[in-house]
Amino acid sequence: MSGPEDPLLITNVAVAVDLAIFTIREQRLQLLLIRRSLAPFRGRWALPGGFVLPGEDIDAAAERELREETGVQRDAAHLEQLATYGAPRRDPRGRVVSVAHLALVADAATPVAGTDAAESRWADVADLPHLAFDHDRIVADGLDRARAKLEYTTLATSFLPTTFTLAELRSVYEIVWGAQLDPANFRRKVLASDGFVVPAAGGPTVHGRGRPAARYEAGGATVLHPPLLRPT
Amino acid sequence: MSGPEDPLLITNVAVAVDLAIFTIREQRLQLLLIRRSLAPFRGRWALPGGFVLPGEDIDAAAERELREETGVQRDAAHLEQLATYGAPRRDPRGRVVSVAHLALVADAATPVAGTDAAESRWADVADLPHLAFDHDRIVADGLDRARAKLEYTTLATSFLPTTFTLAELRSVYEIVWGAQLDPANFRRKVLASDGFVVPAAGGPTVHGRGRPAARYEAGGATVLHPPLLRPT
DNA sequence: ACAAAAGTGTTGCCCTTACACCCATGA
DNA sequence: TCATGGGTGTAAGGGCAACACTTTTGT
Numbered sequence: 001m002s003g004p005e006d007p008l009l010i011t012n013v014a015v016a017v018d019l020a021i022f023t024i025r026e027q028r029l030q031l032l033l034i035r036r037s038l039a040p041f042r043g044r045w046a047l048p049g050g051f052v053l054p055g056e057d058i059d060a061a062a063e064r065e066l067r068e069e070t071g072v073q074r075d076a077a078h079l080e081q082l083a084t085y086g087a088p089r090r091d092p093r094g095r096v097v098s099v100a101h102l103a104l105v106a107d108a109a110t111p112v113a114g115t116d117a118a119e120s121r122w123a124d125v126a127d128l129p130h131l132a133f134d135h136d137r138i139v140a141d142g143l144d145r146a147r148a149k150l151e152y153t154t155l156a157t158s159f160l161p162t163t164f165t166l167a168e169l170r171s172v173y174e175i176v177w178g179a180q181l182d183p184a185n186f187r188r189k190v191l192a193s194d195g196f197v198v199p200a201a202g203g204p205t206v207h208g209r210g211r212p213a214a215r216y217e218a219g220g221a222t223v224l225h226p227p228l229l230r231p232t
Numbered sequence: 233m234s235g236p237e238d239p240l241l242i243t244n245v246a247v248a249v250d251l252a253i254f255t256i257r258e259q260r261l262q263l264l265l266i267r268r269s270l271a272p273f274r275g276r277w278a279l280p281g282g283f284v285l286p287g288e289d290i291d292a293a294a295e296r297e298l299r300e301e302t303g304v305q306r307d308a309a310h311l312e313q314l315a316t317y318g319a320p321r322r323d324p325r326g327r328v329v330s331v332a333h334l335a336l337v338a339d340a341a342t343p344v345a346g347t348d349a350a351e352s353r354w355a356d357v358a359d360l361p362h363l364a365f366d367h368d369r370i371v372a373d374g375l376d377r378a379r380a381k382l383e384y385t386t387l388a389t390s391f392l393p394t395t396f397t398l399a400e401l402r403s404v405y406e407i408v409w410g411a412q413l414d415p416a417n418f419r420r421k422v423l424a425s426d427g428f429v430v431p432a433a434g435g436p437t438v439h440g441r442g443r444p445a446a447r448y449e450a451g452g453a454t455v456l457h458p459p460l461l462r463p464t
Numbered sequence: 465a466c467a468a469a470a471g472t473g474t475t476g477c478c479c480t481t482a483c484a485c486c487c488a489t490g491a
Numbered sequence: 492t493c494a495t496g497g498g499t500g501t502a503a504g505g506g507c508a509a510c511a512c513t514t515t516t517g518t
Contacts, residue, residue, distance in 0.1 A: 012244060013245050013246070013247050013284075014245070015245050015247075015318065015329055052245075052318070054327070055320045056320065057318065057319050057320060058316065058317075058318035058319075058329070081315055081316060083313055084290065084313065084316045084331050085290075086247065086284070086289065086290035086331070087289050087290075088287050088288065088289060095286070097247055097290070097329070097331075099316050099318070099329075165497090166497085166498095167496080167497075182481075182482075182483090183496085183497080183498085184481095184482090184483085184497095184498075184499075184500095185480075185481065185482085187497085187498070187499095188480095188499095189480090208489095208490080208495095208496090209489075209490050209491080209494080209495055209496070210488080210489065210490080210494085210495040210496030210497065211487060211488040211489055211495080211496055211497040211498075212488070212489065212496095212497075213496080213497055213498090214497085214498090227459070229480095397470090398470085398471095399469080399470080414508070414509070414510090415469085415470080415471085416470095416471075416472075416473095416508095416509090416510085417507070417508065417509085419470085419471070419472095420472095420507095421507090440468095440469090440516095440517080441467080441468060441469070441516075441517050441518080442467080442468040442469025442470065442515080442516065442517080443468080443469050443470040443471075443514065443515040443516050443517095444469090444470080444515070444516060445469080445470060445471090446470085446471090461507095
């Protein structure tokens, strides 16, 4: 940036990170919420988050919060910056700029302990309460981003454990998009997408009823050319 | 955000906006640079930007900076948040978090006055100097975003005046992507994309040598389903 | 008349879609 | 052996790339 002299006297701002952490549980897309135990919006549901510590990188703060709230390591989940929200009166305490992040985690990440939050829970995105601050907007933006990125990235695998079947992968798309996909065509598309999935080393099968499915794990790729497929 | 008590005592941070402003001039993709007249990185080229004023919304600050540097109004250009950069030591003066924005403007926006910047110029993106702070990274991210968005949005029109020919529109893609496109197929794709362009009301033609081209203006759409076309 | 750019037609190929069909397992 | 889901085959249709062709202007 360029700018006038002595910036540090001009603004007194707190920088926070907020996390929209999505997972798929019980065949539904869910979002991690915490119930605020402190002053503004006390008792209301909100996104997990916290202030960036002095000397701490923003990305590191997001990673730390993710770990604190879900116990998940960075490499076991997807974490990316979403957008920054800085309307002057978005926080009644004063000027707080929030760098919102989008996280996708596997179901296993479930547990949550209450540190600064009184309580926390996974909530269906289809049935969310009205959240504190501008968190409704952040969630909406995060959802848009997640849905859009499924189209042209391998992000869907972030919702699954390290090995998975193609049916499980397909179910991620179906749940996030709310649309049915043809199993045969889905399989072909995914297998034809270079680097999307590779056969899992270990056991080739596992299972319930019907023919056992082969297990796969994420390939190296993150972006798909051309895009995989579209919802409808 | 949630978090500990009395956040405003915890961090003392300045929030800035930096702008990666792209245009197409002289058949090349160019970026607006300013030469720093003040302390850190004095004399070095950098992105235009400045601090967010107390009580000012971040988006408003970006809009103000864009106007100050190019004279362009918001509705005559594209302006969107890019990402936020907040590494602890990215600014030697202290903790400065920068919310970078991406702007695309038409050639007409050229002029620039030197207010807090000693000097400013349009530089070819293919031949940029090493910039101050982490601005090299911001420019790279902005370029990636711009190139990617041409594929599935109507953003290309932001580089052009209110009315334009399909050849001019095609040339935007060719310059930004560095690839040639078939004029016949390009025309069909664009005209088939609902809401991308509409015939311009006024004069149907204008021009140099060869058959005069019809003029169009931007339709209402911003996102294209399916994506327009890909580079190669 | 010729060059040059705008704009239209056409053809062959590939990818997708839809759905029929076979395979492997649990009960 | 039947039900259930995994996995393969295939034929029809649509979209797209490539390129030939026609139109309209300036010189």
